[in-house]
Amino acid sequence: MSNWKDTDIVEVDQPELTAAERLYLPQIVGGMKTTVFRHLLRKRVRDEKVVQYPEQKVTVRKENYRGVHRLNRDEQGRVACVACFMCATACPANCIHIEGAESPWPDREKYPVRFEIDELRCIYCGMCEEACPVDAIELTPLYHLVGTSREEMIFDKERLLEIFDETKDEKPRKNPSITGY
Ligand code: SF4
Ligand code: SF4
Known part of the structure; x- marks a missing residue:
């Protein structure tokens, strides 16, 4: 015999999607915000850290770097x-x-x-x-x-x-x- 009671069951209505949600517009706008504002605007900071080897060389500590x-x-x-x-x-x-x-x-x-x-x-x-x-x-x-x-x-x-x-x-x-x- 089951121990379930009628009050244990919660019925959830499936939310109605708007026309924009059906076209994934909120997700697309959210993605574009991340790409444009977070990544593109931070690109300058990243570019400063990227070294265009072999035209550019990184500086190493001469006293203790273990190279050739x-x-x-x-x-x-x-x-x-x-x-x-x-x-x-x-x-x-x-x-x-x-x-x-x-x-x-x-x-x-x-x-x-x-x-x-x-x-x-x-x-x-x-x-x-x-x-x-x-x-x-x-x-x-x-x-x-x-x-x-x-x-x-x-x-x-x-x-x-x-x-x-x-x-x-x-x-x-x-x-x-x-x-x-
Ligand atoms: S030759 Fe290379 S592996 Fe051998 S002791 Fe020197 S640094 Fe270490
Ligand atoms: S063989 Fe030459 S390089 Fe190697 S430990 Fe002796 S003196 Fe130094």
């Missing part, structure tokens, strides 16, 4: 790296490959004959920079990393030294004479 790597030069223009492998050991992405050799200079034991970083494998964590005892490897404010093949994105010693030349004015080497060379 560079291999620093010492004061005599030689590669500052002493091929100690600390950066490659610290790298969690295993993207640094170094081949060391006996140094041709009397002020250090070794230097890198080959130094490569796979910029596509890198996660830009900065561990290599932290691990380097002579501040020879650093991350730079460069963020436009573009290439058409994987091979092209493996930066060798010469490319990494070129990046030092490109960025040294913008971001000077942190400790240029940390080990005296």
